[in-house]
Amino acid sequence: MANSLKDLIHRLHYSLPTARLIESAMPLTPWLKLWLLDDSNMDRPFSPEEVRVIWEAPPYWCFCWASGQIMAQYIEQNPEVVKDKVVVDFGAGSGIAAIAAAKFGAKRVIACDIDDDAIISCKANAELNNIQIEYSSDFFELIQQENDIDLILAADVLYDRDNIPLLTELRKNCKSILMADSRVKNLDVDGYSSFAEGHAETLPPLERFDEFKHVIIYAANGLKD
Structure with missing residues (x-):
């Protein structure tokens, strides 16, 4: 695993400790892939601490707008x-x-x-x-x-x-x-x-x-x- 990806996962876990990143091809430009939030395990209520951290430092960079x-x-x-x-x-x-x-x-x-x-x-x-x-x-x-x-x-x-x-x-x-x-x-x-x-x-679907x-x-x- 490249160091940049390790650093990115570390930063994501600061906001969402149980979150994962997944390699995602863009629907409009399938030749282009991004590391995006895997929302398959995020369909649950967030804890008060997770909500606080998300508001203070939202990981917008693991979405593709x-x-x-x-x-x-x-x-x-x-x-x-x-x-x-x-x-x-x-x-x-x-x-x-x-x-x-x-x-x-x-x-x-x-x-x-x-x-x-x-x-x-x-x-x-x-x-x-x-x-x-x-x-x-x-x-x-x-x-x-x-x-x-x-x-x-x-x-x-x-x-x-x-x-x-x-x-x-x-x-x-x-x-x-x-x-x-x-x-x-x-x-x-x-x-x-x-x-x-x-x-x-927006990917993963957010709005x-x-x-x-x-x-x-x-x-x-x-x-x-």
């Missing part, structure tokens, strides 16, 4: 958007978008997430897919070091509406942006326009509302020369 799946599918269908480019996956989570970018010809891919556990998840999933990517836990440090970011990918980063102002900051530091989101239906941010959509379900299965893809031109 709908927007990440749609982003990976879009990259597969339109590989020219990443080919030979320096790509940053902002708020990478499980790393699904970063893995897709690396798979379809990006020159460099950097998975960026403020959560150290998400970085561990990205590493374990990159190893599972035999993909080489780079990692950063500090976006603002990253943009100081990298002057040639061609494309920023952002999937499911608007779960908190306080993140919306970040979209303007992203434009300042790259040449173009692709964003996929299922939370905000009428995004009104200068420079961003919707151009595609798709449907996917029962159909509205969160509808994903919109937005594009924006960056302001970096």
Whole structure:
């Protein structure tokens, strides 16, 4: 077992001591696999301590959210958007978008997430897919070091509406942006326009509302020369 996977299991057991991870092929992109929560043994009441830990440190990185799946599918269908480019996956989570970018010809891919556990998840999933990517836990440090970011990918980063102002900051530091989101239906941010959509379900199934299965893809031109 690779060290990254061992680390990921250790972090999962901090939140859910009896939980397991399972190698899961993505329905929309079956060539891409992720280590996701095995929900077959989770159909039971959680203890008060488990509930407390889940609320304080939810293991969101062992789910694959709908927007990440749609982003990976879009990259597969339109590989020219990443080919030979320096790509940053902002708020990478499980790393699904970063893995897709690396798979379809990006020159460099950097998975960026403020959560150290998400970085561990990205590493374990990159190893599972035999993909080489780079990692950063500090976006603002990253943009100081990298002057040639061609494309920023952002999937499911608007779960908190306080993140919306970040979209303007992203434009300042790259040449173009692709964003996929299922939370905000009428995004009104200068420079961003919707151009595609798709449907996917969080894996393992978590959200029962159909509205969160509808994903919109937005594009924006960056302001970096």
